[in-house]
Amino acid sequence: MDSPGLDDLDEPGDDRHHRRHHTLYHRIAGGSVERLAAISDGIFAVTLTLLVLDLKVPVLDEVHRQVPMWHAGALNAESALWHALLKVGPSALAFALSFLTLGMFWVGQQTQLNHCVRSNRELTWLHLAFLLGVSFMPFSTALLAEYMTFRLALVVYWLNLLLLGLLLLAALRYAERAGLLREDRDPEMRRSAERRIVIAQSLYFAGVLLGVWNTYVGIGFIVLLQLNSAIAPKIHPLDKF
Amino acid sequence: MDSPGLDDLDEPGDDRHHRRHHTLYHRIAGGSVERLAAISDGIFAVTLTLLVLDLKVPVLDEVHRQVPMWHAGALNAESALWHALLKVGPSALAFALSFLTLGMFWVGQQTQLNHCVRSNRELTWLHLAFLLGVSFMPFSTALLAEYMTFRLALVVYWLNLLLLGLLLLAALRYAERAGLLREDRDPEMRRSAERRIVIAQSLYFAGVLLGVWNTYVGIGFIVLLQLNSAIAPKIHPLDKF
Amino acid sequence: MDSPGLDDLDEPGDDRHHRRHHTLYHRIAGGSVERLAAISDGIFAVTLTLLVLDLKVPVLDEVHRQVPMWHAGALNAESALWHALLKVGPSALAFALSFLTLGMFWVGQQTQLNHCVRSNRELTWLHLAFLLGVSFMPFSTALLAEYMTFRLALVVYWLNLLLLGLLLLAALRYAERAGLLREDRDPEMRRSAERRIVIAQSLYFAGVLLGVWNTYVGIGFIVLLQLNSAIAPKIHPLDKF
Amino acid sequence: MDSPGLDDLDEPGDDRHHRRHHTLYHRIAGGSVERLAAISDGIFAVTLTLLVLDLKVPVLDEVHRQVPMWHAGALNAESALWHALLKVGPSALAFALSFLTLGMFWVGQQTQLNHCVRSNRELTWLHLAFLLGVSFMPFSTALLAEYMTFRLALVVYWLNLLLLGLLLLAALRYAERAGLLREDRDPEMRRSAERRIVIAQSLYFAGVLLGVWNTYVGIGFIVLLQLNSAIAPKIHPLDKF
Numbered sequence: 001m002d003s004p005g006l007d008d009l010d011e012p013g014d015d016r017h018h019r020r021h022h023t024l025y026h027r028i029a030g031g032s033v034e035r036l037a038a039i040s041d042g043i044f045a046v047t048l049t050l051l052v053l054d055l056k057v058p059v060l061d062e063v064h065r066q067v068p069m070w071h072a073g074a075l076n077a078e079s080a081l082w083h084a085l086l087k088v089g090p091s092a093l094a095f096a097l098s099f100l101t102l103g104m105f106w107v108g109q110q111t112q113l114n115h116c117v118r119s120n121r122e123l124t125w126l127h128l129a130f131l132l133g134v135s136f137m138p139f140s141t142a143l144l145a146e147y148m149t150f151r152l153a154l155v156v157y158w159l160n161l162l163l164l165g166l167l168l169l170a171a172l173r174y175a176e177r178a179g180l181l182r183e184d185r186d187p188e189m190r191r192s193a194e195r196r197i198v199i200a201q202s203l204y205f206a207g208v209l210l211g212v213w214n215t216y217v218g219i220g221f222i223v224l225l226q227l228n229s230a231i232a233p234k235i236h237p238l239d240k241f
Numbered sequence: 242m243d244s245p246g247l248d249d250l251d252e253p254g255d256d257r258h259h260r261r262h263h264t265l266y267h268r269i270a271g272g273s274v275e276r277l278a279a280i281s282d283g284i285f286a287v288t289l290t291l292l293v294l295d296l297k298v299p300v301l302d303e304v305h306r307q308v309p310m311w312h313a314g315a316l317n318a319e320s321a322l323w324h325a326l327l328k329v330g331p332s333a334l335a336f337a338l339s340f341l342t343l344g345m346f347w348v349g350q351q352t353q354l355n356h357c358v359r360s361n362r363e364l365t366w367l368h369l370a371f372l373l374g375v376s377f378m379p380f381s382t383a384l385l386a387e388y389m390t391f392r393l394a395l396v397v398y399w400l401n402l403l404l405l406g407l408l409l410l411a412a413l414r415y416a417e418r419a420g421l422l423r424e425d426r427d428p429e430m431r432r433s434a435e436r437r438i439v440i441a442q443s444l445y446f447a448g449v450l451l452g453v454w455n456t457y458v459g460i461g462f463i464v465l466l467q468l469n470s471a472i473a474p475k476i477h478p479l480d481k482f
Numbered sequence: 483m484d485s486p487g488l489d490d491l492d493e494p495g496d497d498r499h500h501r502r503h504h505t506l507y508h509r510i511a512g513g514s515v516e517r518l519a520a521i522s523d524g525i526f527a528v529t530l531t532l533l534v535l536d537l538k539v540p541v542l543d544e545v546h547r548q549v550p551m552w553h554a555g556a557l558n559a560e561s562a563l564w565h566a567l568l569k570v571g572p573s574a575l576a577f578a579l580s581f582l583t584l585g586m587f588w589v590g591q592q593t594q595l596n597h598c599v600r601s602n603r604e605l606t607w608l609h610l611a612f613l614l615g616v617s618f619m620p621f622s623t624a625l626l627a628e629y630m631t632f633r634l635a636l637v638v639y640w641l642n643l644l645l646l647g648l649l650l651l652a653a654l655r656y657a658e659r660a661g662l663l664r665e666d667r668d669p670e671m672r673r674s675a676e677r678r679i680v681i682a683q684s685l686y687f688a689g690v691l692l693g694v695w696n697t698y699v700g701i702g703f704i705v706l707l708q709l710n711s712a713i714a715p716k717i718h719p720l721d722k723f
Numbered sequence: 724m725d726s727p728g729l730d731d732l733d734e735p736g737d738d739r740h741h742r743r744h745h746t747l748y749h750r751i752a753g754g755s756v757e758r759l760a761a762i763s764d765g766i767f768a769v770t771l772t773l774l775v776l777d778l779k780v781p782v783l784d785e786v787h788r789q790v791p792m793w794h795a796g797a798l799n800a801e802s803a804l805w806h807a808l809l810k811v812g813p814s815a816l817a818f819a820l821s822f823l824t825l826g827m828f829w830v831g832q833q834t835q836l837n838h839c840v841r842s843n844r845e846l847t848w849l850h851l852a853f854l855l856g857v858s859f860m861p862f863s864t865a866l867l868a869e870y871m872t873f874r875l876a877l878v879v880y881w882l883n884l885l886l887l888g889l890l891l892l893a894a895l896r897y898a899e900r901a902g903l904l905r906e907d908r909d910p911e912m913r914r915s916a917e918r919r920i921v922i923a924q925s926l927y928f929a930g931v932l933l934g935v936w937n938t939y940v941g942i943g944f945i946v947l948l949q950l951n952s953a954i955a956p957k958i959h960p961l962d963k964f
Contacts, residue, residue: 032592032596035519035523035592035596037276037279038279038519038520038523039523039526039527039588041276041279041280041283041527042283042523042524042526042527042528042765042768043527043530043531044280044283045280045282045283045284045286045287045527045765046283046287046527046528046531046532046769047531048284048372048373048376049284049287049288049291049376050287050531050535051376052373052376052377052379052380053291053376053379053380055380056379056380056383078391078392078393081388081391081393081394082393085393085397099373103366103369106280106369107362107365110273110276114273114276121589124589125585128585128588131530132530132534132581135530135531135533135534135535136534138534138535138538139534139535139537139538142538147563150560150563151560152560152563152564152567153563156567278758278761279761282758282761282762282765283524283527283765285762285765286524286762286764286765286766286768286769287528287765287769289766289854289855289858290766290769290770290773290858291769292858293855293858293859293861293862294773294858294861294862296862297861297862297865319873319874319875322870322873322875322876323875326875326879340855344848344851347762347851348844348847351755351758355755355758514833514837517760517764517833517837520760520761520764521764521767521768521829523768524764524765524767524768524769525768525771525772527768528768528769528772528773529772532772532776603830606830607826610826610829613771614771614775614822617771617772617774617775617776618775620775620776620779621775621776621778621779624779629804632801632804633801634801634804634805634808635804638808
C-alpha cells in the first residue's frame, strides 16, 4: 500500500482564504480512500455476519421450545426439530432480503470508491454516515422479521433503505463536485450509477406501497427484484433503464 | 494498493450490443478482487471468532451449574470445575470440526481469488453467496453440537458444507468461462482445484452416510479426514487423488 | 502491499550500545504502519457496529413489553409500536454521540498514521492502548445511556474521551520525537493536529461541567458540537481555532 | 496489493516426485502472506473488542443489582453506582492482562509475518491454529476472571498462553526450514525472536507456580511483567535476556 494522504495537500478546489492551520488539518484529514474502503469492508463484514447470527437465536429458541434436549434421535423428536426449522422459515425471508440488499449496497459503494482518486473530510463523513445506516440494518431487519404484519416496521425498514440510497447519491454528487473522481473516468458513469440508485429506490418504494396493502406481498416483491438484479442482471427488462 | 476498477472498462468478453449506461455500470461494478478478498477475510475472521465464542457460553453455563461461584479454591470445588469442563468436551468436537472446515474453505477461496486478475458483478455475487454460506456455519454448528444424535441436524450441517463446495466450484468455473483468470496460470490448475473440491465433498457425504447409522462416528470420521488434510497433507494416500 | 518491516533495521535514532539481540527484536517489532492501520480499522469497525447493536437490544425489549407479538396489524398495536420506538429515542442520543465521536477519532488516527513512514514497538503500544480505549466506548456509552441523570456516568464517559485524546496526543508527540514522521510533511501540521485535539477536549470538558448542572444539556451540547465539526466544518466560528 | 500467489510455483524446497496436480494445488494454496496478515488482523480485532465487551456484561449486571434504574441522581444512588464500579475492579485485572498479552502476541506474529516473503499450506495452517488459540482467549479469560481463586482456571489460562507461544515458535522454525523467510534478514533475528518467546513463556510459568500458592499474586506478577515489557522495554534488567 503506497502511503497516501500527503498528495492531498494540493487539493485544487480548496478555499485558500481560510486560516492556515485550519485548512491544513482539513486538507489531510480523511485523505485516504484505502482506509475508507478498509473500514467499510470491516463494517459490512461484521454487519453481514451478525445479520445471520440474529437469525440463529430465534431458530434455536424455537427448536428448544419444541424439542426436549439431549433426547436420543427418536423419530418424533426428529420431526419436532423439522417442524421447528420450518416454522421460522418465513421470518428468514427478511434476513435473506437484508443480505441481498447489503450485498448490493456494498457493490455500489465499492464501485463508487474505486472511482475516487482520493477522499477528503466531507466525503469521509458522508461515507461514515452511510456506514451508520448499514449498521442499523440488523436492527430494522429484526424489527421487520418480528412484526412482519405491522406497516410501521415496513416503513422503518424502508426509511433505512432510503437513507442508504440518499447518502450514496450524496457521496457520488459531492465527489464529482469536489473533483475527487478519477480523471480518466467516463462522464456517463456518474449518471449511470445515479440512475441505478434512483430505480432501485423507486422499486423499494413500490414494494412499500404494496406492503401497505399486504406486507408479505410487499416484501416478497422486493426480494424477487433483488434476486433478479443480483442473479440475472442481463435478462429482465427492468435492468434496461 | 493500486486503485483498480477502471481497467475493467475494456473487459474483452463483454456484450457490446447492450445499452450503453447499462453495460457501463455492470462492467465496473464489483471489479476489484482486493475488495472481495478484504470482505471475505472480514467475514471469515468474524465467523471464526464467533464460532469459538459460541462454545464459551455452554461451557460457562455448565460450570456455573456445577460450581458455586466465588467459592474459595477448596479441592472438591476444583474437581467440580474439572468435571464441568470435561462434560462439555464432546460438543467441542463440532466446533473443532467447523474451525477446520472453515479454515480449509478460506484457504480454498483465497487460492482461487489469487488466480483472478479481476472480478465482475457475477463473480462478486457468487462469492457473496459463498460468504452467506460461511456466515451460516455458526448456526449449523450450534445445531449439530446441541442435537448431535439427530440425523436432521447432521443433514443440515452437511447441506451447508455442500452449498459451500458447490458455490466455490461455480465461482471457479464462471471465472474460467468469463476469462477472469490470470493469463500465465497453469491450465491444469483449475481441474486440480475442482478435483479437490469434489473429493472433499465426497468424503463429507460418506461421513453423513456413516452418521445416519451413528452420528458420533460420522462426525469423528470427518474430523479425522480434515485433520489429515490440514496437518499431514503429504503422508496419507487419500491426498493423492 | 510492499512487505515492510526490514527497512526498519537502519532506524536512525536507535541506541547502538544495547545488547545486540535485544535491539534487533525491538527494531523490527511493530515496524509496519499498514498492519497497525489494519488492526485499527478492524477494531473501529467492530466497535462501531456493536455500538449500534447495543441500541437494538433495549429498543426491541421496550417494543416487546408494549406490543403483544404476532398481533395482526391492528391500528392500536401499530401505535403501541410507534410509542415504544419514540420512548427509546432519548437514550439513542448517547449512541449517536458515540458514533460521531468514534468517527472523529478514527479520522484523527488515520490522519496521524498517514503521516508516519514507519512504526516501532513504542508507537505500536501507544496505538494499542488507544484502541483499548476505543473498545471501551460501547461500555461507557451503555452506562451513560442507562444512567443518563447520574453525574458519575457522565464522568466515566468523559474520562474515556479524555483518555482517547491524551493517547492520540502522546502518539503524535512520540512519533515526532522518534523521527517516525514523513520527511516532506509540513512542520505546522503537528501543531495544527495538536491544537485540534486540545480544543475538542476543552469542549468535552465544558460539556461535562454543563452536565454537572443538567446531564441532558451537557450531552446535547457535545452532540451539537460534534455535528457542527462533522457536517459543517467551514461555517461555524468555533472551527477557526 | 500486487496479486501474489503464482510466484509460488517455483517454490524451491518442493518435492518434485509428487503427482502433478497434487503438488500444483499445494504449491499455490495459502501462498499469500498478505491474506494471512489480513485474517490475523481481523481475528485479533474481533477478539480484542469482544474481550472488552465481556467485561461490560458483569459490570452492568453488578450496577443493575445495586442501583435502582432511572432513579434521579440522588447522592446515595450515585455512590451505589460508584461502589458497583469499584467492586468489579478486581476481575478487570484478568481482562487487562489478556489485552496486554494479545497485544504482545499480535506484535510478535506481525513481526514474524513481516519476515516471510511468502507462505505455503503448512505455514498457513500453523498460523490458523495460532489464531484458534487467540480466539480462545476470551473464554479462558472469562473463566479466570470468574474463578480467580481456582488453580484449575489459572492452569487453563496458562495452557492457552503456552499453546500460543509454542505455535508461534513452530511457525518461525517451519518458515526458516522451508525457506520462506526473506533473503536479506539477519540470521541472528530468528534466534532473538525465539529467545524472546522462551523467556516470556518461562515468566508465565513462574507466574503460574506463584499462583498455585496464591492466584492473585501470580496474576499480578504476570501483569507487571507484561506492563514492563510493553511500556518500558529499555529500563528493566529482565529485558536484557
